[in-house]
Amino acid sequence: MKDISKMRMGQIIYANSWPLFYQLERSLPSTYEMIRDIPVSLNRMLASGELDVSGISSFSYGQYADDYILLPELSVGSVGEVNSILLFSKEPLEKVRPRTVSLSSSSATSVNLLKIMMQLRYDCLPEYDVSSQSLEQMLSQSDAALLIGDPAIVAARKYKQLHIVDLGAAWHEWTGLGMTYAVVAARKQAYLQQKPLLEQLHEALLINKTRNSKDLSAIINDACLQLGGDRAYWTRYFSCLQFDFNEQLQEGLALYYRYAQQLGFLSSAVPLTFLNDKLPNR
Numbered sequence: 410m411k412d413i414s415k416m417r418m419g420q421i422i423y424a425n426s427w428p429l430f431y432q433l434e435r436s437l438p439s440t441y442e443m444i445r446d447i448p449v450s451l452n453r454m455l456a457s458g459e460l461d462v463s464g465i466s467s468f469s470y471g472q473y474a475d476d477y478i479l480l481p482e483l484s485v486g487s488v489g490e491v492n493s494i495l496l497f498s499k500e501p502l503e504k505v506r507p508r509t510v511s512l513s514s515s516s517a518t519s520v521n522l523l524k525i526m527m528q529l530r531y532d533c534l535p536e537y538d539v540s541s542q543s544l545e546q547m548l549s550q551s552d553a554a555l556l557i558g559d560p561a562i563v564a565a566r567k568y569k570q571l572h573i574v575d576l577g578a579a580w581h582e583w584t585g586l587g588m589t590y591a592v593v594a595a596r597k598q599a600y601l602q603q604k605p606l607l608e609q610l611h612e613a614l615l616i617n618k619t620r621n622s623k624d625l626s627a628i629i630n631d632a633c634l635q636l637g638g639d640r641a642y643w644t645r646y647f648s649c650l651q652f653d654f655n656e657q658l659q660e661g662l663a664l665y666y667r668y669a670q671q672l673g674f675l676s677s678a679v680p681l682t683f684l685n686d687k688l689p690n691r
């Protein structure tokens with residue numbers, strides 16, 4: 410039986426999520442168990458109930474919205490370039506449409522964002538395959554390859570001769586809106602059974618986000634050490650990201666969900682249900 414005195418939380422390991430999760434444990438009691446992983450694994454663990462709350466791909470929220478609630482003011486998004494969701498190709502996309510595309514196996518949001526834009530923006534229906542290989546191997550088999558997160562950042566530095574489309578920038582150019590790649594969602598069941606723990610966690614996450622955003626120096630140090638690049642690169646990288654899930658970012662996500670539904674990637678419309686919406690007396 411589930412131990413409701415404990416709460417299991419998933420943290421996305423990619424650098425783009427560090428301002429939300431970095432050193433979160435410091436302000437929380439051991440009641441909270443932290444699990445760090447790539448987005449697809451966290452998506453799966455939250456869906457199966459192995460986790461109570463997690464940073465997940467926003468696409469995954471779209472798939473399980475009936476079972477989840479969103480924690481307000483927390484997300485990973487950008488209005489324009491994101492720098493770590495990148496389509497690499499041998500030929501420029503504007504001139505030559507790819508016939509085959511290899512997709513990162515660690516993403517859900519970006520994979521569907523790419524499919525939406527390929528079909529509706531570039532009028533192109535390539536064949537897709539999912540791969541966890543290196544960019545070089547992906548491009549030996551396909552015309553283009555989608556990488557996300559830290560592997561995308563490292564590859565962009567290494568393969569300067571390739572053509573690169575930043576999907577955050579392309580989405581913004583096309584729709585005029587921002588995009589939300591990851592959200593923090595809790596299972597409704599955890600909300601019902603462990604509400605005080607969930608509220609305490611939400612509070613700690615908001616405080617952590619504010620503290621990290623005000624002073625990124627420790628995060629930037631770690632990023633340089635773990636992923637290479639210099640302080641100037643990382644300062645700019647984090648300045649392109651937004652973490653507060655404001656209305657502009659929600660609007661972009663709502664459009665993404667509508668397109669995903671239109672193309673059959675999601676089976677129904679996606680309501681954005683937040684923790685506070687569910688509180689009684691509101």
Ligand SMILES: C=C(O[C@@H]1C=C(C(=O)O)C=C[C@H]1O)C(=O)O
Binds near residue numbers: 426465485517
């Ligand atoms: C921008 C990023 O956003 C990520 C993209 C995700 C996805 O495509 O499913 C999920 C979580 C985010 O960490 C990134 O990791 O670089």
